[in-house]
Each structure stands twice: as structure tokens, then as C-alpha cells.
Amino acid sequence: MLKIHNLHAKVEDKTILKGLSLEIKPGEVHAIMGPNGAGKSTLGYVLSGRDGYEVIDGQVELGGKDLLELETEERAREGLFLAFQYPVEIPGVSNMEFMKESVNAMREARGEEPLSAAEFLKKAKEACKQVHLPLDFLKRGVNEGFSGGEKKRNEIMQMILLEPKLCILDESDSGLDIDALQVVADGVNSQRSPERSFIVVTHYQRLLDYIKPDFVHILADGKIVKSGDASLALEVEKEGYAWLGGKAQEADA
């Protein structure tokens, strides 16, 4: 599904990813943990092709295609989805219009007919219910005035509607109370399938009680420094990142 090899990337002349490698097979869930500033969000931005995030070395393949050759919107149409840590507010564009455009862009890429307004509305309402957002959220501006938790649930709703192949969830749990966390986890679990893979970026082990990962990786100073199974997350929970040594600890402070 996804093959990242020796990825180096920089932002404004600062090298953030320093030789990151990771392979994810269809249906797998990989958790990435690590101290603040390790480069977790940067990885998501680089994979999705955000302007300003420059790859200086390495390769990334998604479903056998060279991901780094593609524009941001093409990557999305290849099935890459990033749930943002801080989703942006766009007051002048309604959630409904935004999601209809994106769902239809994906359909077009797959050679399917666009959904009519009524067909889309039906799907959107179901997704809205699934993440426990009131229906009037569809009419409001994209994330406009949403609470932190509502923004995160909106990201999950988009993931459900867009049916991606690879979902990267960037701290979709941070700032959530236990009920909201459950909603997010249920949303993710409902989408698990043998064809779909997940990268779950989180700072806390807590989320992984709800979304059981197949693998856990520790990202520190731009590299994967340790990989293991779900028990690694519990270890991190107990011991923090102190064992990583001076540099990463500093970043955590």
C-alpha cells in the first residue's frame, strides 16, 4: 500500500525528516507516537504534498505509484487522506458544498458519475449522524466556529464520505473528552477493512485502547527510532520518551 524509503524533507531550510522509512500493507493499522516537534505532522504534510514542504531525498510509493510526482489533489484522488491536527476554518464555503465537491472529485477520478444534490445529501446526513454532529453543521461554513472536538469529528466524517485507501489521522484524539474520543474511534473502526490502511498519529496511548494498532512506531528527531507491537505504546506511556536521549527529550519539554 504505502512504501516510504529514507525520506528526508525540509521546511524553510530546516531539515525535519531525516531518513524515515516505513512500509504499510493493506488493512494494517500503524500507530506513530513521539515527542512534540518530532516531525509527525510534517510527515503527513509531506505525504499529502503541502507547498513549502520539500522532499530532499528518498522515495514514497502509494499503491505502486510514485507519490512524490503527484500534486496534492492527485494524491487525494489516489486515495490518500489526511485528518488534520488543526483543521482550518473557511467561513465562506459551506461544509455541504465543500464535501460535495470533494466527493464528486473522487468519483470523477474513479470514472464514476457525480452524485446529485439529493444523493449527496442522503450520504452526508448518514455520515453526520455517524459522528454525532447535528445536521445543521452541513450548512455552516467549513469548520466555522466549530469546537476543537467538532472539528476532529468533521475530519472523520470526511474520511467516511471519501472512502480513501490510506488514512493518516494526525492527533485526531487530542483535546477530546472520553465520549468524543469514542465517537472518533468508532468512526475509524467502522472504516477498517482488509483493503484500507491507517496511520494513527497520537501523543497518548489512550486512543490505542480504542483503535487497536498492528504496529507501533516511535518517531523522534525525524526518524523512526523504534518499532514494535501494541505493547510498545504501553511502554511509552509508562516511561515517556526519556530513553530516547538528550535531543528528543528536549523537544518533548
Add this chain to the structure above:
Amino acid sequence: MSQWLEQVIARGEQANLTGPRLQALTALKQQRWPTRKSEAWRYTSVTPVEQLELSTESAAPASPTKIAGLDSLDLVFIDGVLQQQLNTLSLPEGLTIQALTTLNTEEHSATALFAQIKPAHHLFGLVNDVLAEQGLIINVAPGADITLPVRIINLSSQGKESHVRVVVRLGEQARLCVIEQGEGQDPCLHTYFAEYQIGAQAHLEHYRLALHTGKALQVGGNHFRLLEKAQLSSTLVAFGSDLSRLDVDIEHAGEHAKAKFNAIYLLGTGETFDLHSCIEHAVPNGTTEENARGIVGDRAKAVFNGRIHIHRHAQKTLAELNNRNLLLSRRGQINTKPELEIYADDVKCAHGATVAEIEEKALYYLLSRGISRSQALIMLNFGFIQELINEIPNAPLANWLHDKLRHKFSQMEVK
């Protein structure tokens, strides 16, 4: 002196004007024809007015656009001629509407306001004082809550000149919604000025849809006087044309009045729109919030002049004015100028004018969801004015405007 203005004055002389109209004629004789050096017309040329060719041929019949779902009392002027018999209308209780022609003959509290709210320095306002033969005098009795919106429609056809005048008076605690809608695209000249006195604790919901476009020239104004605790919510939606100019004056004459004025302009290729607004805080404790947003297309030109004048005794005034513009092409032009004159010391006043850019974060968000770059730019650019459309309280009108603006926008190219 221009030939055009001379000809207006000559027509005024022949009309045996009296009262305020005669005064206007006298004032008009003192006026100079604007040039690039005239402050009020620095960026907008009036030459198209002089070059307009009039036609005596009768115009093709026109009919006003329907606004789906909007129930309104429609008063239609075609080339300045009212199409209805006012005495056949059945009006809600508390609302009276008279023709402007009764101005000199009938005593009416609203007629006394003619040319009293509109400042005398607007050149085309004076022209309208002198030439407007048709128009409406609308009066809302104290305490009357008129829920049916009054829609005043002006349609202009090829080669026609028209001058229409409206004077509205809301009594104490009265409520009214007025929609003024002007349309035309062939060469023509339309002036339309409306004066509003909003009585104590009265509430006016007002819309000016200045949709003349193409070769249609339109110059007009909306002039509001707010008495104590009066409330105004006004929305202007404008297209541009070879010449499209509006002057909006809001005068806080009574304390604790609230004015909210939103302006949206969408200028297609080569179009001009010029908005001058002037807020006068003459008394303490007034509130004004003005938001003007424009999208300016290729070779189009927007002029915005926003003046706030807070008089010496107008303490505790809250005034906010914001103008944001989005340029779709390097060949578009925006002239925006704030003018703050504050003579009171205990006031809150904010003023901002910007030429906006699409935020990278917002664009990236849409792209990351598979939306094409060109479609994302359209959504974000349009979103810029959609924010103000969302604030329109009348839902059918908001929907209609959304579709109309969206349609026009979809034909504009982002360069």
C-alpha cells in the same frame, strides 16, 4: 461646463420648479462638471454620461425578475415610468404609498423630507432633484409592523434616460423591509436616489441591488437618517458597468441608534463600480458597522471611499468600517480610501482596508480533499463574498442573490 449638464439645467428651467427642487436647480448651476481633479470623482470618469446616445424608439417590453419564494409588494418602473396604479393596490394597514407627482400638491409628512436627508453635495443627486418626475413617497405609521417587503424595481432599456426618486418615512417603532432593485445592460442612464427617515425605535431592513451592468450607466444614492434607538440593516449588492456609482449616507441624528451596512460588489471584465459611503455620528452612543467586500475581475475597477465623521459631542460612538477586496487579475484596479474624522475623545473606531489574498492553508485544505486547484480557487474567492450573503436575513433573497452572483462569478476568469 458640460453640454450634458447645461441641458439638464435648461430642462429644469422649463419645468417651473418650486421649493426644494428649485433650490436644487440653483445649487446645480453652481456645480462644476467633474474631472479627474474633483475629489468625489477622482477615479471614476463621467464621460460615458456625455457620450450616451439616446433613442426615441419605444423600448422592447421588459418584465421584472421573479425571486423564487419571495412574497413582496412589487412596484415596477420601466424607464422611469411607474407601471401600476397606486390607488388600486391593497396595502397592509399602516403603509401608505403615493406617487412623487403629488409632491407639490398634497401635504404629507413624508413629502417634507424630500431633499432633506440626502446631502446637497452629490452632483447627480441634484440632477435627480431637478429631473425626477416619478417616484414614490412611502409612509409607515407609528407602531406599524409591515411584514410584506416592498420591492421597488427599476428596469432600464436601450437609449433611455430615467430619474426616479423615493422618500420613505418610518414612524416611531415602525418596521419595514424595502428591496430596491435596478437592472439594465444596454446603453442607458438611470439615476435613483432614496431618502429614509427611520423614526425612534423603528427598524428598517433595506436592500439595494444595483445590478445595472454592461453599457448601462447608473448613478444613485441611499441616504438614511436614524432617530433615537432606530435600527438600520442595509445590504448593497452591486455589479459594475461602464459607470456605476452609489453614494450612501448614514446620519445618526438620535442617540443609541444602530446601523449595519454590508456591501458586496462583483465586477466582471472591464466593469467599474464606485461606492462612496459617509457615516455621520452627530450625537453620542451611536453604533455603526460597515463591511464592504468586492471581487474585482480582469481590467475591472473598484473604487471605495469610506468616511466616518464623529462629531465633537458624539461620545461613546462605536464605529467599525472594513473594506476587503480580492483581485482576480493583475490588470484589475482597486482604489480604496478610508477617511476618519474623529473629534470626540471617548469613542471606539476601527477602520481597515485590504487587498486580500487566498490563504494558503485554506487552499491546501481543499486540495487535500481532491478538489482541483481551479475549482478550489473559485470556491475560496466566492466564499469571500458568500460570507456577507450568509448575513442576509431574508432567506429567499439570499438564495436568489447567491445563485445570481455565483452565475456571474462562474463566467469570470481567475487570472
